Amino acid sequence: xxxxxxxxxxxxxxxxxxxxxxxxxxxxxxxxxxxxxxxxxxxxxxxxxxxxxxxxxxxxxxxxxxxxxxxxxxxxxxxxxxxxxxxxxxxxxxxxxxxxxxxxxxxxxxxxxxxxxxxxxxxxxxxxxxxxxxxxxxxxxxxxxxxxxxxxxxxxxxxxxxxxxxxxxxxxxxxxxxxxxxxxxxxxxxxxxxxxxxxxxxxxxxxxxxxxxxxxxxxxxxxxxxxxxxxxxxxxxxxxxxxxxxxxxxxxxxxxxxxxxxxxxxxxxxxxxxxxxxxxxxxxxxxxxxxxxxxxxxxxxxxxxxxxxxxxxxxxxxxxxxxxxxxxxxxxxxxxxxxxxxxxxxxxxxxxxxxxxxxxxxxxxxxxxxxxxxxxxxxxxxxxxxxx
Amino acid sequence: xxxxxxxxxxxxxxxxxxxxxxxxxxxxxxxxxxxxxxxxxxxxxxxxxxxxxxxxxxxxxxxxxxxxxxxxxxxxxxxxxxxxxxxxxxxxxxxxxxxxxxxxxxxxxxxxxxxxxxxxxxxxxxxxxxxxxxxxxxxxxxxxxxxxxxxxxxxxxxxxxxxxxxxxxxxxxxxxxxxxxxxxxxxxxxxxxxxxxxxxxxxxxxxxxxxxxxxxxxxxxxxxxxxxxxxxxxxxxxxxxxxxxxxxxxxxxxxxxxxxxxxxxxxxxxxxxxxxxxxxxxxxxxxxxxxxxxxxxxxxxxxxxxxxxxxxxxxxxxxxxxxxxxxxxxxxxxxxxxxxxxxxxxxx
Numbered sequence: 001x002x003x004x005x006x007x008x009x010x011x012x013x014x015x016x017x018x019x020x021x022x023x024x025x026x027x028x029x030x031x032x033x034x035x036x037x038x039x040x041x042x043x044x045x046x047x048x049x050x051x052x053x054x055x056x057x058x059x060x061x062x063x064x065x066x067x068x069x070x071x072x073x074x075x076x077x078x079x080x081x082x083x084x085x086x087x088x089x090x091x092x093x094x095x096x097x098x099x100x101x102x103x104x105x106x107x108x109x110x111x112x113x114x115x116x117x118x119x120x121x122x123x124x125x126x127x128x129x130x131x132x133x134x135x136x137x138x139x140x141x142x143x144x145x146x147x148x149x150x151x152x153x154x155x156x157x158x159x160x161x162x163x164x165x166x167x168x169x170x171x172x173x174x175x176x177x178x179x180x181x182x183x184x185x186x187x188x189x190x191x192x193x194x195x196x197x198x199x200x201x202x203x204x205x206x207x208x209x210x211x212x213x214x215x216x217x218x219x220x221x222x223x224x225x226x227x228x229x230x231x232x233x234x235x236x237x238x239x240x241x242x243x244x245x246x247x248x249x250x251x252x253x254x255x256x257x258x259x260x261x262x263x264x265x266x267x268x269x270x271x272x273x274x275x276x277x278x279x280x281x282x283x284x285x286x287x288x289x290x291x292x293x294x295x296x297x298x299x300x301x302x303x304x305x306x307x308x309x310x311x312x313x314x315x316x317x318x319x320x321x322x323x324x325x326x327x328x329x330x331x332x333x334x335x336x337x338x339x340x341x342x343x344x345x346x347x348x349x350x351x352x353x354x355x356x357x358x359x360x361x362x363x364x365x366x367x368x369x370x371x372x373x374x375x376x377x378x379x380x381x382x383x384x385x386x387x388x
Numbered sequence: 389x390x391x392x393x394x395x396x397x398x399x400x401x402x403x404x405x406x407x408x409x410x411x412x413x414x415x416x417x418x419x420x421x422x423x424x425x426x427x428x429x430x431x432x433x434x435x436x437x438x439x440x441x442x443x444x445x446x447x448x449x450x451x452x453x454x455x456x457x458x459x460x461x462x463x464x465x466x467x468x469x470x471x472x473x474x475x476x477x478x479x480x481x482x483x484x485x486x487x488x489x490x491x492x493x494x495x496x497x498x499x500x501x502x503x504x505x506x507x508x509x510x511x512x513x514x515x516x517x518x519x520x521x522x523x524x525x526x527x528x529x530x531x532x533x534x535x536x537x538x539x540x541x542x543x544x545x546x547x548x549x550x551x552x553x554x555x556x557x558x559x560x561x562x563x564x565x566x567x568x569x570x571x572x573x574x575x576x577x578x579x580x581x582x583x584x585x586x587x588x589x590x591x592x593x594x595x596x597x598x599x600x601x602x603x604x605x606x607x608x609x610x611x612x613x614x615x616x617x618x619x620x621x622x623x624x625x626x627x628x629x630x631x632x633x634x635x636x637x638x639x640x641x642x643x644x645x646x647x648x649x650x651x652x653x654x655x656x657x658x659x660x661x662x663x664x665x666x667x668x669x670x671x672x673x674x675x676x677x678x679x680x681x682x683x684x685x686x687x688x689x690x691x692x693x694x695x696x697x698x699x700x701x702x703x704x705x706x707x708x709x710x711x712x713x714x715x716x717x718x719x720x721x722x723x724x725x726x727x728x729x730x731x732x733x734x735x736x
Binding site: 069119244 | 389447475478479514719
């Protein structure tokens with residue numbers, strides 16, 4: 001029994017910004033969905049099912065908003081699934097949608113993820129006090145800063161690495177018309193002198209708070225054969241989860257992340273990710289996570305990730321470009337951020353990433369994580385169909 | 389397509405309040421119970437999927453705490469839907485179909501007791517035009533019931549009979565929250581009386597799925613999933629015919645429910661009037677046993693009640709009380725979204 005190969009034939013994003021006051025939630029998701037269908041040159045009627053994801057419902061103040069969004073996404077009379085796996089949700093949503101095709105339940109599936117942070121307050125949503133439970137401590141930055149500190153101590157990475165990542169990603173974003181932050185006057189000195197928020201994380205090394213949505217049309221071999229533009233083929237995909245807190249947990253390089261990557265590489269027959277993968281869109285909400293994930297994902301040995309960043313390997317014209325789109329550091333509609341990573345990976349292997357295209361990108365990894373560094377979802381996409 | 393079956397089902401005793409228990413503490417015994425029925429350990433499970441709602445828990449990422457209870461170490465292949473557990477089961481079914489896993493653990497839970505659930509559910513409605521008016525879940529169900537009465541599809545005595553039958557049947561269900569002789573009481577929202585409405589309560593449920601021969605190893609009489617499908621309708625009540633459920637009918641058709649008659653149906657109809665709608669949409673005759681468990685009128689823990697319908701139908705097959713059963717789950721106001729599964733036991 002073999003799985004049906006899964007192809008990405010349509011990709012759409014909204015223009016991401018701090019507040020999309022020109023559209024409702026329904027208008028926001030429809031903009032991305034319509035763009036993905038246009039890219040695939042398909043109508044709503046071609047869609048067999050809709051799989052939607054977003055981060056906590058408290059971020060907009062709407063409980064299970066997919067019920068209200070059924071009309072806007074053309075889902076009436078169709079199956080509609082709603083995924084929620086914390087920050088990794090955008091990636092997980094795409095993988096759930098891909099499974100519907102791999103299992104031959106459906107031929108063409110619209111998958112979409114969004115967040116409209118301006119409708120509510122994510123910091124508040126993350127900080128509700130619950131008796132007898134570990135508080136998240138003033139949003140995500142307070143939670144992750146100690147783990148960044150642990151990475152620096154463990155590896156001896158110099159203090160300026162985080163600023164290099166932010167400076168690179170913000171410059172990459174200038175080449176991406178959909179990115180939220182377009183800081184035309186960015187300099188490394190400005191990043192380095194920005195206010196310290198959660199030591200060692202500076203203001204310019206954190207992700208913005210964005211409104212935005214991302215959508216993809218996934219289809220089977222027959223659908224790919226009809227596609228007007230080259231598809232991206234899914235070569236491997238996996239999810240892994242581990243508990244939030246437990247004795248022996250490695251917050252710097254969680255085992256769930258390593259296991260998830262190993263599963264994807266096994267499916268895609270990747271022996272050496274550093275050699276066999278051309279570029280990476282990874283989930284870096286705080287700049288230091290670039291070197292941390294480079295190690296966790298097997299692109300660098302333990303303690304060596306920061307050296308790739310420092311030597312320019314992860315620059316857009318480097319040997320292993322990372323976050324060509326500008327990444328989460330430039331655009332963060334939380335629930336959609338994972339799907340944007342997956343979609344940007346697919347854009348690269350389709351050769352449609354525009355100004356931030358990596359020449360000759362044939363295999364690109366999309367990566368997302370969430371919760372207390374405990375939920376991971378990844379896929380590897382390629383320009384060639386996998387051997388079925 | 390690969391043959392996939394429910395091989396075990398467990399649930400809590402559903403209660404009006406479980407103040408002394410966290411959601412994890414409520415869920416843990418159910419997980420232990422369902423695994424014990426198969427002899428499997430967490431590490432033996434190929435895929436885990438759950439359903440729950442942050443809005444009931446009153447905090448973001450509430451499902452992460454439940455994951456701690458599962459014992460996700462070494463790390464597990466896992467996913468979560470912000471939906472009733474019936475849809476988590478659907479996701480797990482697709483995962484098993486791909487061949488990536490041979491067994492799956494599905495669980496869901498919900499505590500309605502900490503808040504005013506009628507108010508909480510108004511947050512599900514269109515946030516710009518409907519939610520600001522706070523129309524509650526009983527009021528919306530009453531609109532549906534009144535449309536049925538106006539269309540001549542039912543009347544108040546018939547609704548009272550549904551309530552009485554459900555709670556009488558529930559006397560045989562040790563997990564039921566409301567059973568036996570329950571007075572219809574006063575109108576809650578006309579034409580619905582207290583007896584027409586589900587009890588408000590807390591609870592959890594879990595099932596184990598297995599594929600092919602693995603299912604036969606784990607269960608004497610597996611409940612094979614012959615078909616499963618789900619469909620959604622428009623959100624605006626004004627554009628729907630509330631006396632019918634085209635989405636339930638379409639899901640049933642896609643699941644193969646109409647190919648041969650079923651002997652048992654477990655319907656997720658929290659309000660008596662919704663059983664009337666579903667019986668018609670799903671073409672269930674008088675010879676079909678409907679909700680022998682008592683259904684959602686006997687226990688309606690939100691986010692778990694749909695999964696419990698599938699679990700109860702499977703358990704009837706496991707026991708030999710049914711050979712072909714239909715299970716149904718719903719979500720959203722007035723049956724907006726519906727899932728139908730058709731389960732069968734091996735011929736005897």
